[in-house]
Amino acid sequence: MAAPLTLVLILSVTIRAVLFxxxxxxxxxxxxxxxxxxxxxxxVVEGLALLDLGxxxxxxxxxxxxxLVIYLFHFVVDYAEIVFMIVDGITAVALYLxxxxxxxxxxxxxxxxxxxxxxxxxxxxxxxxxxEMHYIPLKVAMFYLLNPFTILSCVAKSTCGLNNxxxxxxxLSTLKGSALLSAIFLALATYQSIYPLTLFAPGLLxxxxxxxxxxxxxxxxxxxxxxxxxxxxxxxxxxxxxxxFFLLGSWDFIPSVYGFILSVPDLTPNIGLFxxxxxxxxxxxxxxxxxxxxxxxxxxxxxxxxxxxxxxxxLIFMQIAIISIFxxxxxxxxxxxxxxxxxVWSHLYRFLRNIFLVSCVxxxxxxxxxxxxxxxxxxxxxxxxxYYAITLLFNVGQILLVSDYFYAYLRREHHLSQGLYLRRxxxxxxxxxLK
Amino acid sequence: xxxxxxxxxxxxxxxxxxxxELSLMLALLTKATQFFSSGHxxxxxxxxxxxxxxxxxxxxxxxxxxxxxxKRLGIPxxxxxxxxxxxxxxxHRNPKPATVFSHKNMELNVYGDDVEVDYRGYEVTVENFLxxxxxxxxxxxxxxxxxxxxxxxxxxxxxxxxGGNGFLKFQDSEEISNVELADAFxxxxxxxxxxxxxxxIDTCQGASMYERFYSPNIMALASSQVGExxxxxxxxxxxxxxxxDRYTFYLLEFLEDIHPASQANMNDLFKxxxxxxxxxxxxxxxxxxxxxxxxxxxxxxxxxxxxxEITREAINLTNPTExxxxxxxKSEALFYVDQLPVADIIHQKPKQKDWHPPDGFILGLWSLxxxxxxxxxxxxxxxxIF
Numbered sequence: 001m002a003a004p005l006t007l008v009l010i011l012s013v014t015i016r017a018v019l020f021x022x023x024x025x026x027x028x029x030x031x032x033x034x035x036x037x038x039x040x041x042x043x044v045v046e047g048l049a050l051l052d053l054g055x056x057x058x059x060x061x062x063x064x065x066x067x068l069v070i071y072l073f074h075f076v077v078d079y080a081e082i083v084f085m086i087v088d089g090i091t092a093v094a095l096y097l098x099x100x101x102x103x104x105x106x107x108x109x110x111x112x113x114x115x116x117x118x119x120x121x122x123x124x125x126x127x128x129x130x131x132e133m134h135y136i137p138l139k140v141a142m143f144y145l146l147n148p149f150t151i152l153s154c155v156a157k158s159t160c161g162l163n164n165x166x167x168x169x170x171x172l173s174t175l176k177g178s179a180l181l182s183a184i185f186l187a188l189a190t191y192q193s194i195y196p197l198t199l200f201a202p203g204l205l206x207x208x209x210x211x212x213x214x215x216x217x218x219x220x221x222x223x224x225x226x227x228x229x230x231x232x233x234x235x236x237x238x239x240x241x242x243x244x245f246f247l248l249g250s251w252d253f254i255p256s257v258y259g260f261i262l263s264v265p266d267l268t269p270n271i272g273l274f275x276x277x278x279x280x281x282x283x284x285x286x287x288x289x290x291x292x293x294x295x296x297x298x299x300x301x302x303x304x305x306x307x308x309x310x311x312x313x314x315l316i317f318m319q320i321a322i323i324s325i326f327x328x329x330x331x332x333x334x335x336x337x338x339x340x341x342x343x344v345w346s347h348l349y350r351f352l353r354n355i356f357l358v359s360c361v362x363x364x365x366x367x368x369x370x371x372x373x374x375x376x377x378x379x380x381x382x383x384x385x386x387y388y389a390i391t392l393l394f395n396v397g398q399i400l401l402v403s404d405y406f407y408a409y410l411r412r413e414h415h416l417s418q419g420l421y422l423r424r425x426x427x428x429x430x431x432x433x434l435k
Numbered sequence: 436x437x438x439x440x441x442x443x444x445x446x447x448x449x450x451x452x453x454x455x456e457l458s459l460m461l462a463l464l465t466k467a468t469q470f471f472s473s474g475h476x477x478x479x480x481x482x483x484x485x486x487x488x489x490x491x492x493x494x495x496x497x498x499x500x501x502x503x504x505x506k507r508l509g510i511p512x513x514x515x516x517x518x519x520x521x522x523x524x525x526x527h528r529n530p531k532p533a534t535v536f537s538h539k540n541m542e543l544n545v546y547g548d549d550v551e552v553d554y555r556g557y558e559v560t561v562e563n564f565l566x567x568x569x570x571x572x573x574x575x576x577x578x579x580x581x582x583x584x585x586x587x588x589x590x591x592x593x594x595x596x597x598g599g600n601g602f603l604k605f606q607d608s609e610e611i612s613n614v615e616l617a618d619a620f621x622x623x624x625x626x627x628x629x630x631x632x633x634x635x636i637d638t639c640q641g642a643s644m645y646e647r648f649y650s651p652n653i654m655a656l657a658s659s660q661v662g663e664x665x666x667x668x669x670x671x672x673x674x675x676x677x678x679x680d681r682y683t684f685y686l687l688e689f690l691e692d693i694h695p696a697s698q699a700n701m702n703d704l705f706k707x708x709x710x711x712x713x714x715x716x717x718x719x720x721x722x723x724x725x726x727x728x729x730x731x732x733x734x735x736x737x738x739x740x741x742x743x744e745i746t747r748e749a750i751n752l753t754n755p756t757e758x759x760x761x762x763x764x765k766s767e768a769l770f771y772v773d774q775l776p777v778a779d780i781i782h783q784k785p786k787q788k789d790w791h792p793p794d795g796f797i798l799g800l801w802s803l804x805x806x807x808x809x810x811x812x813x814x815x816x817x818x819x820i821f
Binding site for chain 1: 791793796797800810
């Protein structure tokens with residue numbers, strides 16, 4: 001499988017290189033859907049220039065990247081395009097390997113369950129065969145690399161690609177079972193933007209599952225491993241934060257990065273939900289609604305991990321989707337990461353109910369974003385409500401997509417335990433109703 | 436006996452005369468030293484009225500009365516920059532055209548016959564005022580509109596109009612802030628455009644305008660403190676408007692008693708218009724001024740007293756050709772005394788020092804990465820590398 005992957009990599013690098021050289025690069029790097037105040041390349045360059053002039057890059061509310069990004073780009077700022085292409089390649093390869101590993105595990109578990117005869121007999125059509133699963137890793141890599149969202153994000157040189165790479169490496173190290181690496185990459189991802197903190201629960205659940213530790217609060221083994229993992233995570237996070245203190249010698253990256261993400265002072269329009277709401281907000285209620293919106297991101301972890309504790313990889317997918325919908329400054333690069341996972345759940349296609357609607361909504365909104373932006377900002381014949389309507393619709397479409405996959409996954413699990421064709425007690429056909 | 440008495444009387448008278456003459460000479464000497472102690476050689480005045488419209492008649496009358504005093508005490512028109520934002524003398528609402536009165540019942544016409552207004556009407560703007568002060572005028576500006584002062588000039592600046600806490604309103608549409616004014620004075624100091632500066636302001640909350648000064652050799656007076664309004668003096672029922680503001684009215688009365696040789700000093704000026712007469716509390720600021728205000732004469736600022744030194748001894752003038760030869764012989768390079776720290780004032784672009792991450796950071800980061808690498812993959816893999 002290495003050859004097709006290399007082919008896909010070469011193709012994606014070609015596309016990106018062509019776009020870098022064309023005049024579209026500047027156009028794309030200014031689009032608000034692709035770059036946000038957190039990850040715009042312009043701001044990185046500005047921060048590095050401020051640093052060369054001897055001023056802290058965090059002065060003046062321009063630069064909101066972490067010090068490790070400063071360190072990385074200080075040396076490679078001239079080769080930024082190659083760096084971002086390499087980063088996209090790393091993400092794709094990490095996802096490829098992770099999904100390959102996951103598929104192997106899934107198939108192995110299915111084999112054991114079939115041998116133990118745990119599935120009802122009419123579920124045979126729901127079984128997955130190696131033939132269909134063979135090309136899934138390649139499809140995942142292709143979905144990530146050739147996704148127009150990723151290409152746009154890479155051409156705009158948005159550091160969202162870096163975030164995606166760290167999260168992909170986290171997924172890879174979790175699926176390989178290495179607790180230390182997974183904690184370190186999770187700490188790095190949380191350090192970059194706070195929201196991957198919610199990936200702590202699925203990572204923990206996966207590692208527990210892999211070590212065959214049942215998720216039971218009464219058992220000491222559970223707490224032992226949880227404490228180990230959380231100590232590793234918190235320890236590496238603290239080490240990284242202290243190390244970044246030593247880079248510039250001051251703590252003012254904390255309010256600039258984390259204060260900025262959490263308190264959302266910049267209300268530039270983007271594809272998220274925060275900007276319009278807080279543009280209208282009275283000062284009196286602002287703090288309350290900031291808390292509400294931020295808790296909203298973190299809150300879904302609890303019920304989802306309770307429901308999906310046997311299926312941590314799906315939980316990872318759901319969490320990444322929820323982060324990229326509800327985070328304070330989302331961009332299309334965040335969406336590309338969870339969309340790359342969709343081939344993994346291609347066997348759920350028969351249970352998806354809204355896929356046509358969702359894909360139409362997403363396509364239409366993607367097309368309408370630049371149109372309504374132009375109408376609002378340049379032509380002056382629309383206003384922010386138009387753009388916000390499309391943003392709302394886009395997010396509703398994403399939420400519908402995610403919840404559709406959730407429904408399909410749970411339904412398949414239900415069928416695997418209860419049988420595909422449901423019968424009532426008297427033998428007549430029953431239908432499944434979602435109450 | 437009588438002769439002795441007469442001789443004694445003569446001697447006493449003579450000694451008295453000598454003593455008197457000596458004391459007179461001593462007084463003259465101290466006066467002479469005092470005379471030469473202020474260090475200025477020319478006087479300028481910048482008099483600005485910032486309000487327009489007929490009901491602000493009193494602001495124009497304020498400025499014209501100070502103009503009158505200043506001219507009377509010797510400053511010529513070429514050294515006065517007079518800025519009037521509106522024309523009251525020829526205003527169509529003026530029942531007595533070509534006059535501007537300062538006392539009711541038309542006692543004193545401050546407009547006179549030879550008023551020379553340099554900036555009139557809409558030319559009185561914040562930008563023009565600041566350009567006059569700092570000297571940054573376009574090359575086409577005539578001399579009468581320029582403040583051509585040097586480092587030996589004493590400048591009197593008088594502002595009047597409507598003001599507030601920290602600003603002065605110009606022309607009903609813009610304002611100058613106390614910070615801008617302080618910075619303009621600092622520019623003047625750095626460009627050596629004044630020796631000493633007397634700043635008088637007659638507006639509401641006038642003391643706020645001199646709060647921000649930070650350049651040396653500035654003395655400031657204001658008609659009211661922050662939070663107080665400066666009030667107008669008296670209306671004239673024939674003309675129909677208030678003619679003067681209180682502070683400038685009493686200032687004018689004070690200045691009418693000053694003549695070019697008067698020895699009145701700044702402490703008398705501070706006493707002009709106490710609270711009983713002015714209702715507002717006049718304020719002054721002398722902390723930036725190097726000399727003691729008691730030794731500063733009124734005529735140092737309001738008059739233009741030429742320094743003339745009378746000597747009775749003959750001076751030998753050398754032959755001009757010898758002089759030039761001597762100059763050529765000792766032709767050393769002439770340079771200005773290093774008063775101006777140019778490197779501080781003209782901010783050169785700082786050298787682009789590249790920032791490098793500290794070594795401790797790099798060391799820490801890479802050692803951590805190596806640690807994690809070896810922890811994950813074990814030491815035994817090392818033998819595959821080496």
